[in-house]
Amino acid sequence: MASITYDNACCVYPGAEKLAVDSLNLDIDDGEFVVLVGPSGSGKSTALRMLAGLEEIDSGQIRIGGSNMVGVAPKDRDIAMVFQNYALYPNKTVGENMGFALKMRGIPVAERKEKVAEAAKLLDLTDFLDRKPAKLSGGQRQRVAMGRAIVREPQVFCMDEPLSNLDAKLRVQTRSQIAALQRRLGTTTVYVTHDQVEAMTMGDRVAVLRHGVLQQFSTPTDLYDRPKNAFVAGFIGSPAMNLFTAPVRDGVIRIAGAAVDLDAESDALLRRSGLSSVIVGIRPEHLSLADSGDGINADVALLEELGSETYVYARIDDPDITPLDSDSKIIVARSPQRAPAKLGEGVRIRQTSTAVHLFDPSTGERLG
Incomplete structure (x- = not known):
């Protein structure tokens, strides 16, 4: 050895x-x-x-x-x-x-x-x-x-x-x-x-x-x-992390009309960076379907039934965001329910955690 x-x-x-x-x-x-x-x-x-x-x-x-x-x-x-x-x-x-x-x-x-x-x-x-x-x-x-x-x-x-x-x-x-x-x-x-x-x-x-x-x-x-960077974020994890380049306006990141909730550390890093846009990453297990209230508006494109849980792939209509490695603006959320929605149905997706990852759009490196 x-x-x-x-x-x-x-x-x-x-x-x-x-x-x-x-x-x-x-x-x-x-x-x-x-x-x-x-x-x-x-x-x-x-x-x-x-x-x-x-x-x-x-x-x-x-x-x-x-x-x-x-x-x-x-x-x-x-x-x-x-x-x-x-x-x-x-x-x-x-x-x-x-x-x-x-x-x-x-x-x-x-x-x-x-x-x-x-x-x-x-x-x-x-x-x-x-x-x-x-x-x-x-x-x-x-x-x-x-x-x-x-x-x-x-x-x-x-x-x-x-x-x-x-x-x-x-x-x-x-x-x-x-x-x-x-x-x-x-x-x-x-x-x-x-x-x-x-x-x-x-x-x-x-x-x-x-x-x-x-x-x-x-x-x-x-x-x-x-x-450490957006590539590792997207490569590690199954399903992959949701990664979008999104604008920052008045210190707030919005995706399809919904403000992204950040913890205190990430919020401070974003404000100190002075970036006008940022790569934001959210893992599917930190998103779920919302019955009511605020959330990301999307249309169901695919349902992955795994028995104990379902992954919902939904298409976002937001001209201001750009997906990192795809042409389609798809966001993935995990649901503990079976068949929580139907194909083509409009849904609202909300965060269940402030575990959000932020990366510099020019270098792909993690903020902080």
Whole structure:
């Protein structure tokens, strides 16, 4: 086990105009589970491959346990990689697949069997050691790939979207198993995913990347409660945060005729900023349908029934506001009621909390 440091690490692909990873700085503690997350093309897989030695570091450093990895071959980094593709040998049994790397290192048969048996017990694979991969489910195959990494007892686990090939139910089950297993082993782990729910539920800390640049590196709770910029605010959370650029008049933000309620801290930040417009963010759980009184006037465009609750997507008619990442002025509110409205019906949406996020419209950075 070891700590990991990305120190202004950069990677650029031949012929590319922009860096795939641009001056990445991360300090990952010994035994920590860190998730790299971001949309396609954000540089998260490249950053992981740089750590594993599969991509060159064009400038800066990556250190494992204090040792600089620039120029060090992948086989000498004491890292075990788990890929999206299980990459199992179809003609070998589960036990042979798990122990193959040890065999190549010349580990005696008895020791090999002992290590494989210990890993199989951890992964509930003891009863499958004599089976071939074709006779296993997708989740079992992924656990075999995990076992192959575990028996090596590396300093670092690198996992590149290992759950992408699994169905939704199995993904939830397997991600909880991986997180629990990592905490039992205490091995430093860097995990790549494009799924922000996966990132939030698995990582001790999460690094959000965009266009190769680190946007924020923090705990899941901090990312959710205090996103550093509008991109992180819109990326973290499901459904996504409602984000609109809205005018500020006499210190008040209005959306479709309704004034946005701010807490004392946000109100002071807005007044000190002197901005004539601001990006305002409100999470769907802080909005609900109002029976009467003031609120945001909107027309229901979509209902998402989830059983225990309903998400209402409603279209706003307000020429003064601009949605951040969409052409349609849609606001999302959560309702504990089933079928609280009908499609096309006019509704009134009100705030249930002053937990409002404000961002500078020119930089996207959080106010304060």
